[in-house]
Amino acid sequence: MKAANKQSILIVEDERALNEAYQMILRSAGFTVEVAFDGQEALEKCAELEPALILLDLRMPRVDGIQFLKSYDLKKNHPKVKVIVFSNYDMQKEIDEAYSLGAERYILKAWASPKELVQVVKNALEDK
Amino acid sequence: MVLIRHMTRMRHITKRWRHGMRPMVRRAWGMYHSLHFPPAVICAAILALTALGWISTRHGLQHDINVAEDTRITATEHLVESQLNSYEEILSGGVGLFQGSDEVTRSDWQHYIAAFNVTQDYPGAQAFGYARVTTSDELPDLTAYMQAQGVADFAIQPSSPARDVYAPVVYTQPERPGVMFGFDMLSEPTRRMAVLEARDTNRAIITQPITLMAKTSQKNLTGFNMYVPYYDIAQPIQTTAQRQAAIKGYVFASFRANIFFKNIVASDQAKTMGLSIRAGATPLYASGNYASLIKQHGILQVTRPLQVYGQTWTITYAFNRHGLVSQPQLNRPAGVLFAGIFMAIMVPLIVWLLLRARSSELLMQKERDIELAKDELLSLASHQLRTPATGVKQYLGMVLQGFLGPVVPEQHLILEKAYASNDRQLHVINEILHLAKIDAGRIVLARQNTNLRDLLHDIMHEQQSDLKNAGHKLTTHIPKQPIMLNVDAHMLRMAFENLLSNAIKYTHRGGKITITVRQTATEVHISIQDTGVGIAQEDFPKLFKQFSRLPNEMSQQVGGTGVGLYLAKHLIELHGGSIRVTSSLGHGTTFSVTLPKNAA
Numbered sequence: 001m002k003a004a005n006k007q008s009i010l011i012v013e014d015e016r017a018l019n020e021a022y023q024m025i026l027r028s029a030g031f032t033v034e035v036a037f038d039g040q041e042a043l044e045k046c047a048e049l050e051p052a053l054i055l056l057d058l059r060m061p062r063v064d065g066i067q068f069l070k071s072y073d074l075k076k077n078h079p080k081v082k083v084i085v086f087s088n089y090d091m092q093k094e095i096d097e098a099y100s101l102g103a104e105r106y107i108l109k110a111w112a113s114p115k116e117l118v119q120v121v122k123n124a125l126e127d128k
Numbered sequence: 129m130v131l132i133r134h135m136t137r138m139r140h141i142t143k144r145w146r147h148g149m150r151p152m153v154r155r156a157w158g159m160y161h162s163l164h165f166p167p168a169v170i171c172a173a174i175l176a177l178t179a180l181g182w183i184s185t186r187h188g189l190q191h192d193i194n195v196a197e198d199t200r201i202t203a204t205e206h207l208v209e210s211q212l213n214s215y216e217e218i219l220s221g222g223v224g225l226f227q228g229s230d231e232v233t234r235s236d237w238q239h240y241i242a243a244f245n246v247t248q249d250y251p252g253a254q255a256f257g258y259a260r261v262t263t264s265d266e267l268p269d270l271t272a273y274m275q276a277q278g279v280a281d282f283a284i285q286p287s288s289p290a291r292d293v294y295a296p297v298v299y300t301q302p303e304r305p306g307v308m309f310g311f312d313m314l315s316e317p318t319r320r321m322a323v324l325e326a327r328d329t330n331r332a333i334i335t336q337p338i339t340l341m342a343k344t345s346q347k348n349l350t351g352f353n354m355y356v357p358y359y360d361i362a363q364p365i366q367t368t369a370q371r372q373a374a375i376k377g378y379v380f381a382s383f384r385a386n387i388f389f390k391n392i393v394a395s396d397q398a399k400t401m402g403l404s405i406r407a408g409a410t411p412l413y414a415s416g417n418y419a420s421l422i423k424q425h426g427i428l429q430v431t432r433p434l435q436v437y438g439q440t441w442t443i444t445y446a447f448n449r450h451g452l453v454s455q456p457q458l459n460r461p462a463g464v465l466f467a468g469i470f471m472a473i474m475v476p477l478i479v480w481l482l483l484r485a486r487s488s489e490l491l492m493q494k495e496r497d498i499e500l501a502k503d504e505l506l507s508l509a510s511h512q513l514r515t516p517a518t519g520v521k522q523y524l525g526m527v528l529q530g531f532l533g534p535v536v537p538e539q540h541l542i543l544e545k546a547y548a549s550n551d552r553q554l555h556v557i558n559e560i561l562h563l564a565k566i567d568a569g570r571i572v573l574a575r576q577n578t579n580l581r582d583l584l585h586d587i588m589h590e591q592q593s594d595l596k597n598a599g600h601k602l603t604t605h606i607p608k609q610p611i612m613l614n615v616d617a618h619m620l621r622m623a624f625e626n627l628l629s630n631a632i633k634y635t636h637r638g639g640k641i642t643i644t645v646r647q648t649a650t651e652v653h654i655s656i657q658d659t660g661v662g663i664a665q666e667d668f669p670k671l672f673k674q675f676s677r678l679p680n681e682m683s684q685q686v687g688g689t690g691v692g693l694y695l696a697k698h699l700i701e702l703h704g705g706s707i708r709v710t711s712s713l714g715h716g717t718t719f720s721v722t723l724p725k726n727a728a
Binding site for chain 2: 108
């Protein structure tokens with residue numbers, strides 16, 4: 001595994017339009033961006049390179065956000081990686097589970113404007 | 129697709145639970161699976177087993193009683209027979225004495241009987257004697273012979289009428305005062321019958337009950353005699369006729385019944401067993417306890433015949449069952465019955481309680497499943513609705529917020545309107561989601577320590593541009609110190625956002641909005657006052673109803689779903705608070721919210 005790039009962000013989002021929008025927003029804000037369209041792909045990307053931050057959707061095909069967190073095992077294997085759960089699915093049970101698996105924040109996608117998204121990511125990275 | 133699948137699943141669960149079964153099938157299902165059926169079957173089964181057990185133990189007890197009765201009866205019969213046998217042996221020995229000597233004198237007889245120590249060992253007999261067969265011709269010689277032996281007043285009794293043959297008593301031992309020598313055994317019919325039978329059969333024979341001869345007056349002289357015939361040994365006695373010809377006399381014993389039978393019932397059994405003996409219809413003896421025993425409750429009476437020396441005695445036994453079997457044995461049937469009934473109540477009761485607990489658990493599980501399905505459906509629905517709107521927000525936002533370079537002011541204005549419209553769409557989705565959750569009773573407050581002051585300032589800050597655009601003046605009277613409350617900040621924020629947003633929307637340009645916060649020891653009062661269009665008194669009841677938008681001069685200009693106040697009221701009430709409205713049409717409206725400080 002290569003050394004983690006502090007500015008690299010992995011976007012895990014199955015909705016193509018949103019995934020692309022987040023790529024554009026974060027790239028224009030100066031971050032290195034990797035993308036995955038489901039949890040399985042995210043696990044593969046993470047095996048190649050440990051990102052500084054993961055923007056993680058919850059409801060995705062194949063491996064969903066919760067399953068990804070369980071497999072990736074943040075607390076044990078990747079304590080430095082920040083995870084922001086970024087979902088439009090607000091089932092309290094899953095939100096609680098995500099927090100218990102080590103997620104840093106949960107944000108409802110619908111409320112974040114592009115500027116706010118950038119701010120949230122910056123805040124999370126600076127919080128180190 | 130996912131959404132439709134979820135909706136179908138939830139409908140399926142609900143339908144199956146509420147209406148899934150046709151009434152008839154449901155009734156049958158209910159009958160066999162009701163809470164009462166298994167305990168009823170168990171109860172019936174235990175009762176049936178109890179009945180069987182009760183019958184069986186009762187039979188067992190009866191059997192034990194019968195065995196004990198038979199044992200006692202056999203022992204009693206054996207005792208009577210062996211006592212009579214021992215007397216008969218003395219009499220037979222007496223016959224041997226006569227057969228073995230030419231002459232047996234009064235003194236010889238006295239010595240013979242004295243050898244047996246009869247007063248002590250054979251108390252049942254009053255006398256052991258000898259009656260000699262005498263023809264009328266021999267009578268003078270006999271009288272002389274007896275006188276020679278010291279019986280001076282020897283005479284045949286009764287003396288008349290004159291008979292051909294007599295069997296007078298010549299010896300009797302012990303010779304008590306009043307002993308009657310000369311009494312003719314053949315003169316009295318009852319004795320005569322036994323005497324002749326003894327003669328004809330060459331057997332010891334007992335008489336039917338007789339009144340014993342005595343000169344002294346004694347109360348109870350009921351008794352019986354036993355005769356053993358004495359034949360001339362020189363003559364044959366094979367046939368009845370030969371025996372009648374060879375008869376020389378009778379050795380006899382006289383018994384007083386109440387003395388003979390005195391010890392038949394052992395003293396240690398006297399409480400539990402009594403008996404009465406009859407010969408034919410004539411009472412012979414009754415044990416002292418018999419009369420009182422048969423009057424007691426639950427006494428068992430058994431009557432058995434006993435063949436003794438030519439007589440049939442009828443013995444009626446009276447048993448107290450406590451003397452026959454032990455108390456635990458007697459209690460067993462009742463014990464089985466009570467234990468069975470106890471079990472028949474307790475076991476079904478326990479089963480019923482367990483079943484009830486289990487079924488309510490199942491019911492609760494089903495309700496939980498339904499609620500969970502509802503939650504999932506609501507969350508999924510809002511997710512599906514939010515996602516495309518979120519896409520619009522991001523792309524519009526990128527252009528509007530300059531991610532792709534500057535935009536000209538006209539474009540900016542249009543983009544702003546589009547962005548605001550999209551934002552409203554997202555708000556509506558959110559409100560409808562919360563509305564649905566409230567209606568389903570599925571909002572659970574995530575309470576945390578929250579500074580109400582910060583929360584209100586955040587909301588004012590957020591809506592600052594709306595305030596500015598409307599040209600309103602906002603005045604606040606909020607204490608400077610933090611106001612800490614244990615609330616769900618997200619939910620409370622939604623409520624106050626709605627109230628402030630309404631104040632801004634329904635006030636003419638350049639109006640005045642005042643937010644005031646006051647505290648008591650237990651409560652916080654928040655009022656949001658505007659100088660807006662106001663609400664007509666008659667519209668107050670409709671105010672907090674969902675989807676009710678009141679018609680006023682501004683409702684056409686401003687957007688709304690008619691959900692906001694309904695939502696605000698419910699969210700505040702979920703926190704244990706209340707909301708009131710005062711208004712004057714054309715002059716403005718004040719919403720007053722009260723929140724408890726110590727809400728759990």
